[in-house]
Amino acid sequence: MENNILRITDVKKRYTLGEIYVNALNGVSLDINRGELISIVGPSGSGKSTLLNVIGLLSEPTEGKILLKGKDISKLSEDERAYIRGKTLGFVFQTFNLIPTFTSIENVSVPLMFYGYSKEKRTKIAQDLLTKVGLGHRLNSKPSQLSGGERQRVAIARALANEPEIILADEPTGNLDSKSGTAILDLFLKLNKEGKTIILVTHDPKLPNLTQRTIYIKDGVIEKEVKKK
Amino acid sequence: MLLDKFEYAVKTLTHHYLRTFLTVLGVIVGVSAILLLLSISLGLNDTIERELDKFGANNGIILPISQSSLSSSFGPSGTRISSKLYITDIQKVRSVSGVESAVGVISLTSTLVQYRSEEFRLSGVGIDPYVLKTYYPNIAIKEGRLLQNSDSKHVVIGYNVAKKVFNRNIEVGSTIKINDQSFTVVGILEKSGGQAGSDNNIFIKYDEARAISSLDKNQVSAIYFVIQDSFDILTVQSKVETALRNAHGVKKGEEDFTVITAESTKESVQNILGYLTLFLGAVSGISLVVGGLGIMNSMYMSITERTYEIGVLKSIGVKKNDILQLFLIESGLIGLIGGIIAVVFSIILVIIGNVFLEGSLKLLLTMELAIGGLLFSFILGIISGYIPAKQASDLDVLDALGRK
Structure with missing residues (x-):
């Protein structure tokens, strides 16, 4: 099996704001291998979240190529992109993005519901995942009844529901206190050890020390790459 | 999966129970109006026929x-x-x-x-x-x-x-x-x-x-x-x-x-009744249009409130068509629930009406009319909900998540 899971070649992303063009990415190239834990860091407006959106197929690149397991995914239909998001990628957002009317178990089950899992099966998977992230006792709590750290754990459990190969996390500790943030980072480390490829976008200064590789991005280009020794 | 979507829709509707209730009320008024007016019309027709039959x-x-x-x-x-x-x-x-x-x-x-x-x-x-x-x-x-x-x-x-x-x-x-x-x-x-x-x-x-x-x-x-x-x-x-x-x-x-003759009288009376039914249908149709607009309005409100949820669903891989279906099931359910209540309500009113009318005019709510009312309400829900549902499914994921 080829070790490379994601190859990004000269990706550009240009936004139009009225009559103004904003070049959020100005030719980013990056190779990511299976099982890697990468952090992407940079100041606000540097393009790091845009890069994550493009990698996560939430947004199409204006130019350039993205190969996922050797397959070009830069120009797919909306449904094809949705399918890859649902089956291969798992998202964790800074703001958790949980459905407020659903319990933890229902939030984790939602992605499974649209991919043909029976109710019994998805409830079992959701229970196992929530137990794995340390929320076995909060299965029926709604997001409003959970702390920030707990909400992020639910979001991570949801991201894991469809057994994705890559987890993309945008500022996953950004809204958490330091204790909860550390616990979430530990969880990512644990998942990485289990073989998941994880790409973290962060401001958190502690994170680059924990990841195998750190990509520094500024003005839409990769400024430098630092590998952990 | 369709059953799961129904469950999802029911959960959403019950969560926003007041909005759902008011929207359903609009459908109940519209559909009941049509059913009752048609019952009167059918009843009139039947009564006249019975009266004419007495004539021989x-x-x-x-x-x-x-x-x-x-x-x-x-x-x-x-x-x-x-x-x-x-x-x-x-x-x-x-x-x-x-x-x-x-x-x-x-x-x-x-x-x-x-x-x-x-x-x-x-x-x-x-x-x-x-x-x-x-x-x-x-x-x-x-x-x-x-x-x-x-x-x-x-x-x-x-x-x-x-x-x-x-x-x-x-x-x-x-x-x-x-x-x-x-x-x-x-x-x-x-x-x-x-x-x-x-x-x-x-x-x-x-x-x-x-x-x-x-x-x-x-x-x-x-x-x-x-x-x-x-x-x-x-x-x-x-x-x-x-x-x-x-x-x-x-x-x-x-x-x-x-x-x-009974025949010629029946013919002219039925002609008049036909126009009367058409007129009454048009009048009650207006209230039905209002009911439909109520569903549409409610669905638009739902989309505005749940833009973020739609974004979440899209980000975790839910396809456009699934989101369209979710919203259509919701609006269809509003129509269907409204229809069921309207039919039951109309049946009760017809029974009460017939007691008070003492046989001088027998209101008729036939099985066909009841089933027609139900189907009509469901279709009304689907049609009224289609444009909002389409809009929801077409939302850009980043726009919906507020990440642009």
Whole structure:
């Protein structure tokens, strides 16, 4: 099996704001291998979240190529992109993005519901995942009844529901206190050890020390790459 | 998966229960309005048919009034142009092919009837006893007997005349005065109900009616005729009209008489009812449109409130079509729930209405109408929800998540 899971070649992303063009990415190239834990860091407006959106197929690149397991995914239909998001990628957002009317178990089950899992099966998977992230006792709590750290754990459990190969996390500790943030980072480390490829976008200064590789991005280009020794 | 989507939709609807309730209420009002108005219309149709059947399907009446004055008979009194029917006309009618029999009758309109110290003006009919049952096929005797040819100064009275009009009940054997002439009551009729029945009538022999009527000797108040079973009623009616036009020397459209059969009356009444139903349907259709707009408005509000949720769903891989389905199921459910409640509500109102109307008009809510109402509500929900649902499914994931 080829070790490379994601190859990004000269990706550009240009936004139009009225009559103004904003070049959020100005030719980013990056190779990511299976099982890697990468952090992407940079100041606000540097393009790091845009890069994550493009990698996560939430947004199409204006130019350039993205190969996922050797397959070009830069120009797919909306449904094809949705399918890859649902089956291969798992998202964790800074703001958790949980459905407020659903319990933890229902939030984790939602992605499974649209991919043909029976109710019994998805409830079992959701229970196992929530137990794995340390929320076995909060299965029926709604997001409003959970702390920030707990909400992020639910979001991570949801991201894991469809057994994705890559987890993309945008500022996953950004809204958490330091204790909860550390616990979430530990969880990512644990998942990485289990073989998941994880790409973290962060401001958190502690994170680059924990990841195998750190990509520094500024003005839409990769400024430098630092590998952990 | 469709069942899961239903569950998802139900969860959303119950979470926003107040908004759901108000939207469903709009559908209930719209659909109930249509169902009830159609029930009234169907009921009217049915009641009129039943009333006309009492008249006898093969029976016809010829009245000495022109069509135009008959149509204006709902106007101020006096607009009716008085014409005449002659005894010789009876023979003309009998000679028409397809006519089985024809007799003349004497109408006693607004005739003074006295019983003990009370007096009222009532309607009466003078008819040969042997044809009474032919031309009033639905009359049934409650007490006593019907008129016989050998009777003299005998009268048969309707149920209301016997039991309701006068303070004291009239019994068989009682004597009443009709235009100051004494008659013995030999029979009281069963209650026939409805408006065209015999409940308020008195029946006496033809000759005796003529004696107390102001009608000329060569005239009759009306001609009753029966059409043979094997003949087409409207065709025979048309022939009768031609025969009388010739006899009276009038052109088509200028007739000084009117021929009425159950069939022709049914046809014109149904025409009027058709327009009435259409009108009522259009009126209640407006409330249905309002109900539909309510669903649309509610779905738009739902999308605005749940833009973020739609973004989340898209980000975790839910496809456009699935999101479209989720919202359509929601709006369809609003329609269906509204429809179910509207049907139940309408059934209850129809039952209550029929109790109060006491059979004078029977509201009809048929199974077809109920099922139609349900289907219609569901489709209304789907149609009203389609544009908002499409808009939701077309949302850009980053826009929805507020990440742009």
